[in-house]
Each structure stands twice: as structure tokens, then as C-alpha cells.
Amino acid sequence: MIGPRTRERRLSYSDPAFKLGESDKQFVPQFLQRRNSITLKPQFNNELIAESIDSKHYLSEQQREQYRITCHNGIYKDTSGKAMDGAFVYVLFPDDRLYAVSIHARIHHSHLSSGLSLKGAGIHYYQKGRLITVSNESGHYKPTLNEMRDALLWFYQQNLNQPFVFEDHSAQDKLRQFNGIRFFEVKKQPEVDKVGLEPIAEAQLVQTLERIKREALSIFDTKDEETEFEKALARLYLAQEQSGDNSVYYTQASAHQPTQVEEPVINLCDIFKRRDLLSLTCLQFAKDEGRIASRFNGVLRFSK
Numbered sequence: 001m002i003g004p005r006t007r008e009r010r011l012s013y014s015d016p017a018f019k020l021g022e023s024d025k026q027f028v029p030q031f032l033q034r035r036n037s038i039t040l041k042p043q044f045n046n047e048l049i050a051e052s053i054d055s056k057h058y059l060s061e062q063q064r065e066q067y068r069i070t071c072h073n074g075i076y077k078d079t080s081g082k083a084m085d086g087a088f089v090y091v092l093f094p095d096d097r098l099y100a101v102s103i104h105a106r107i108h109h110s111h112l113s114s115g116l117s118l119k120g121a122g123i124h125y126y127q128k129g130r131l132i133t134v135s136n137e138s139g140h141y142k143p144t145l146n147e148m149r150d151a152l153l154w155f156y157q158q159n160l161n162q163p164f165v166f167e168d169h170s171a172q173d174k175l176r177q178f179n180g181i182r183f184f185e186v187k188k189q190p191e192v193d194k195v196g197l198e199p200i201a202e203a204q205l206v207q208t209l210e211r212i213k214r215e216a217l218s219i220f221d222t223k224d225e226e227t228e229f230e231k232a233l234a235r236l237y238l239a240q241e242q243s244g245d246n247s248v249y250y251t252q253a254s255a256h257q258p259t260q261v262e263e264p265v266i267n268l269c270d271i272f273k274r275r276d277l278l279s280l281t282c283l284q285f286a287k288d289e290g291r292i293a294s295r296f297n298g299v300l301r302f303s304k
Contacts, residue, residue, distance in 0.1 A: 039141070127213065134164060135282065139296060
């Protein structure tokens with residue numbers, strides 16, 4: 001007796017259970033090869049279902065295009081050709097299409113992506129079109145540090161292979177400084193298609209942000225816009241090199257008879273006195289020095 005026929009399940013490429021063998025990858029375009037796909041978190045499935053029935057917030061493909069961001073020679077611009085400046089909610093699709101909208105626009109990551117899988121999601125912090133800080137702060141997607149690595153590599157390449165800051169929200173901890181939000185400097189690794197993440201010590205956050213910002217803006221003529229702090233910092237670095245003593249800071253007036261200057265020792269709290277640097281991180285939204293509200297905790301602090 002022949003038993004009932006069983007229907008064999010055929011997997012499509014979009015099925016999570018579908019996996020390519022190593023020998024098969026050569027026949028599939030690179031942008032279609034799933035790597036660290038970032039998906040909408042399960043708690044938002046009801047939102048996904050509701051929007052599929054009656055779309056009220058999710059953008060159509062045509063609507064999304066008004067928020068398309070392009071990068072040429074390391075300068076990010078919107079569809080009008082204006083250089084990006086400020087903080088923006090962004091989503092990066094697996095085929096490297098980048099979309100971003102002001103944090104004040106009341107548009108969430110899921111609205112911008114229509115709930116689709118992504119390569120990266122979070123907040124971008126730009127200055128004069130240059131990307132200074134990338135975060136993974138998205139309550140809808142909550143990308144882990146490892147899930148963001150492909151996106152970080154892509155941003156590094158777009159950034160003319162210059163370092164930038166990665167602000168990681170995936171290790172939330174109320175008992176730690178900044179609720180566990182960590183900062184890394186993104187650098188190129190010797191290995192092909194890899195980036196390195198160098199932790200930024202809390203006490204070094206001001207200096208690192210200052211340096212990365214200066215390097216990012218070095219493609220412009222900013223000599224006339226150099227701040228007093230930048231001048232003082234330059235003198236500090238020069239004095240340390242000349243004296244070999246990090247405990248005493250000198251001006252560059254004379255190497256033989258150095259003049260001592262009273263440069264304040266930079267500590268963790270100094271960043272809260274630097275609005276120009278605060279604007280490049282989520283720390284600008286801190287209620288006090290040490291308590292940071294994050295979208296990872298369901299706090300939508302950016303809405304007007």
C-alpha cells in the first residue's frame with residue numbers, strides 16, 4: 001500500500017531557513033547574499049500586520065525616495081543636494097540604499113523601512129555633510145554590535161576610509177555610566193572587508209571626538225574657524241611631545257624656556273560643557289550627567 005504523498009517544502013531565498021552552501025555563493029550576486037540581516041523585533045509584529053492591512057505610517061517605495069541619502073567624495077547629501085548636518089534617523093538596506101530623516105520628524109525606523117530587513121539602523125550625526133558618529137539606536141530593530149559590522153564597514157568606505165565614532169546601545173545597563181552606552185573608534189583592519197572597533201575610554205571621549213571631527217572636516221578649509229579649545233589642544237599635544245612629561249603643559253613659545261599654561265585636565269564630565277561635541281552623540285539628550293534615555297528602552301526622546 002502506498003502511503004499518502006507528502007508535499008516537499010520548497011524554500012525561497014527570503015525564507016530564514018534557506019542557506020547557501022559555500023560552492024553556491026559564487027552564483028548569487030553579492031548584495032543578495034544574506035550576512036547579518038537585521039530584522040524587526042517580534043514585539044512589533046502587530047504593527048507589521050496592521051500596516052499590511054491599512055498602511056498609515058509605513059512609507060511606500062515612492063514616498064521613501066524623498067529621504068534618499070547619497071554620498072560622493074565623503075560628503076553625504078539629501079535629494080535636494082544639501083549637505084547633511086545634525087542628527088538623523090537612518091536605515092541602510094542590504095543593497096546599500098541609505099535613507100535618513102531628521103530626528104524631529106516623528107518618523108520611526110520601521111516607518112522609513114516599512115518593516116523590511118536591514119543592513120543597519122540607528123542615528124547618524126553629521127557636520128557639514130561629513131559623518132562623525134554612527135549609532136545603532138533603534139527601538140524597532142535593536143541591532144547588536146556584531147549585526148552592525150557590515151554596515152560599519154560600508155560607512156567606513158564611504159567616509160574616505162577615515163575613522164568615525166560608533167555609539168553602541170546594545171549593552172544597556174542602568175548600573176553603568178551612560179546606562180551602558182559604549183563608544184568605539186571605527187578603524188580599518190589589515191584583513192579585507194573588516195573594520196576594527198577600538199573602545200574609547202570615558203576619559204578620552206572629548207579628545208577622540210575632537211580629533212575625529214577635526215580629521216573629518218580637514219577636507220575643508222577650516223583654519224579660520226579653529227576654536228580656542230582646538231588651539232589650546234594643539235598646544236597641549238605639542239608641549240607633551242617636546243617635554244615628554246604629560247603632567248606639565250607648555251605653550252610652543254620656547255622649547256628652552258617653556259611658559260606654563262593652566263590647561264584644565266579633561267575629564268569625563270567635560271563633554272557636557274562642550275555643546276559642539278555633545279551634538280555629535282546621544283549625550284546631548286541626557287537628563288543629567290550619567291542618565292541617558294535610549295530608544296533601546298522604548299524612549300522616543302527625539303519627537304517634538
